[in-house]
Amino acid sequence: MWNASNIALITLRGEDRISFLHNFCTNDIKKLAANSAIEAYITNVRARCLGYVTVFHANDELLLVTNNYKIEDLVNHLDRYIITEDVEISFELNPNCSLLTGNGIEEWLEDEQLTGTLVVNHWFHQSSYWLFGNLSDAQKSSLGSLNDNQVHAARISAGTPLYGEDIREENLAQEVNRNQQAISFTKGCYLGQEPIARIDALGNVHWYLVRVDIQNVNAEPNITLTLDGKPVAKIRSVSSVTHQALAYVKRGTHDSGTSIISDQGELKVL
Template sequence: MNSTQFLETLQALNPVLGTSSEGGAFVEHFGNLASELDALESSAVVCPISQLRRIRVSGNDRAKYLHNFCTNNIKELAQGHVCEAFFTDVKAKIIAHGLIAATDECHEIWTLTDDEQPLVNHLNRYIITEGVAIESDADEVSFFALLGPEAPAMLKASGIAEDSNAAAGTCSQSPAATVIHVAWNETPTVLLATHEPQELWNKLLAAGAVPSGQTIFEHQRIREGFPVVGVDVSSDNLAPEANRVAQAISYTKGCYLGQEPIARIDAMGHVNRKLFRCNAVQTADAESPSDLPKITSHSTATADRFPALIMLPVKQSRSDQPIHAVCGDGQVVVIELCK
């Protein structure tokens, strides 16, 4: 992996750096958030992503095994396709969340986390005689996101993927990269894993992508409502509380770890709280911040009005009264829930 040259390339662009919870540095942006945000809306940006991990599940029984330990229907996931899923304990509490891609050689789990090892340990714990091997290769590859309406066209122009016109919910592999196509907030989104970050970066810039950082990636993730475990949801949350039922939970797949509580929730018709997408506006007119619900994630790409995620009681979400909340940095906001 030509990571040293790539880091030098990024440093030459004078990036604004942030620090992850694990102490690692990442690119927040390249000095002009407004232009990066404009490119997200009008063309496409390419973002190096530090908070992505990939777990490879191989062996003849891999589809059956994953099917038994996540919330989506992996047995019906055709080769070259992708689905979203939660991994839960027997009580349906969230252990991990991510995308599962069915490739030629294995199934890959792509998860937004600083530490994928708990999920690796969880899945390995149940292997007895199955023909399954589970390992992370996140230290061996670099991850990128290509976001924006022109993302498919730029991917095609770059020559990185053999099938550059693939639809959302598909994946492909080439010598240059493994590619996952999704659509976040109705915007084409391409996630890439590569052993040659410098080559991939150069090709995407040559195709017209604008260099961007994780601030824009987070902006789009939050607008989509794609949760990060340990930030937006945790082991205290039931999988349906993440509010990704349509995308990540199958009620027809049969038995799996955590299936019974999730089926009971379906029969009841609701959970008591959910993770909601919202737009937030700063305000000084509020009660004590300590009494307010907490924003779990919010975008810093815009200042006056910004997308955010918040865990709220379902009853409160239906109220006609203004909802005040507090961000992690202490600012008080009024939120408007997204439909």
């Protein structure tokens, strides 16, 4: 269990909430089954990422879970497009939230009676869930605790980005390299769809976010590695536990197993 920090929860209510969000994000919200979750980018007209969210279809609302980077800007972006639609948007920074994960978590959930809302989390290779609500002391004790370093080491090892750390408003959706998880190429029109479809047809993004081994380079978050003065990698999230990082690397060097030589040392794409 991890007492989640820097998390934000955006809630959409109203009869038009599904069709509205469908028109402003990259994944197919209309096909999202009740009590299910998917990843999506919220993009501007140029397909730049204004947000990267997990969308959970609750009974009478949509819950968007994300990092709390520029949440007010994201909510204002969505809110300005509400004209006659029956949609109400609210948000909460740092809600009462726990991340539940670990071996046997599915069985543990079956045996426990939880208070709050359980949302699928996509950060890790193994099953994990956000709980927006309270755990009893006995439940906390039975799960054990994880610290920030452990959680983000596992997240980086799974190749999962965070908005504000690995994705920012200058990034094109396809640069983040999670097309299968976060983009529907068949859903039809939405804000940013035209450049995303054009990129899909031409394949011309210049950078891709990948997981890299940093054992042979002194890599810190947000530094750019260069070779002969030219950028070859842009480091984002870094784990000192696993000596791995998420980094944007140039097209043609993003395949697994590729070694990237820089003046600061050598990276290996995992």
